Amino acid sequence: MPEERKSYSLGFIGAGNMASAIMRGIITCGIVHPNNICAFDVDLDKLNRLSAELGIRTAKDNCQVVSNSDIVILAVKPNTYSKVLLEIKDCLEERHILISIAAGISVDFIKQLIGGRCKVVRTMPNTPALVGEGMTALCTxxxxxxxxxxxxxxxxxxxxxxxxxxxxxxxxxTAVSGSGPAYVAMFIEAMADGGVLAGLPRDLAYRMAIQTVIGTARLLSEWEKHPGEVKDMVSSPGGTTIEAVRHLEKQGFRGAVIEAVNACALKSQALGKTINHVKDEKTR
Incomplete structure (x- = not known):
């Protein structure tokens, strides 16, 4: 890869929501110029719209993306990874860095399919990345x-x-930040439903619930407080908040969240094992 920052070329295999979010982010931040971004997607209309909007280059196929890039982001569904990796295998060189953004796909799985031809980074972004507020984990x-x-x-x-x-x-x-936006969205929806039950207009209930979650998350992040401290700050003796907390505890709120996160993690493990089993069957 070229020595100077921002002089490398970046390729995208797949141009869906997450890929387009990454493109917009790096272009906005000035990390890579649009001329140094190349992408391919089987949905050519979507690809051409994105090219017109952002000024990126398009490729005729996945191998052309790889040939024109130093860093390649593989932004396709997990169930198509094997097919795409085998397709680009012979195009990959030692200079390439391949970034995966799929759940359940291990670095070892990728490197075995491509014959260890290049360096691999596994990541797990989440949907708030679409507005620049994502949480991404990476490993290599x-x-x-x-x-x-x-x-x-x-x-x-x-x-x-x-x-x-x-x-x-x-x-x-995957269980906490990857799938977490779904849990938070369900909580906001439930809060708003409760507000409607108590008499709030629906649109106002949603606005208040959303801002409350945003504000609480920012407070926790900036003040670096334990969530329990914030709960205690709001809960006056014999007051309304502690009454609501009591009802949440009676309904097993925290236990349900813990079990949901654990179930998600176990499912992610199972998906990874299934993908590796399919790979092993194909290579026998």
Whole structure:
């Protein structure tokens, strides 16, 4: 990869929501010029619209993306990874860095399919990346140079915050931050439903619930307080909040969330094992 920052070329295999969010983020942050971004997607209309909007280059196929790029982001569904990796295998060179953004796909799985031809980084972004407030975890097998790792992190920082974790924690990451936006959205919907039950107009209930979650998350982040401290700040003796907390505890609120996160992590593990089993069957 070229020595100077922002001089590398970036390729995208797949141009869906997450890929387009990454493109917008890095272009907005000035990390990579649109002329140095190349993408391919089987949905050519979507690809051409994105090219017209952002000024990126389009490729005729996935191999052309790889040939024109130093760093390649594989932004396709997990069930198509094997097919796409085998398709681009012979186009990959030692200079390439391949970034995966799919749940359940291990670094080892990717490297075995491509014959260890290039360096691989596994990541797990989440949907708030679409508005620059994402939480992305990354892991690698440590064969990247410090400069290459810096370049990868710089790309991911355009989506929000980034944490480097051991690969054995990626299923837990998937369960907390990867799938977490769904839990938060359900909680906001439930809060708003409660507000409507208490008499609030629906649109006002949603606005108040959404801002309350945003504000509480920001308070926790900026003040670096334990969530329990914030709960205690709001809960006056014999007051309305502690009454609501009592009802949540009676209904098993925290236990339900814990079990849901654990179930998600176990499902992520199972998906990874299934994908690896399919790969092993194909290579026998």
């Amino acid at each position: 097998n440590h064969d990247l140079s410090p400069k290459e790792l810096e370049a990868v992190k710089e790309i991911l920082h355009s989506l929000g915050k980034v944490e480097e974790v051991p690969e054995n924690l990626m299923d837990a990451v």
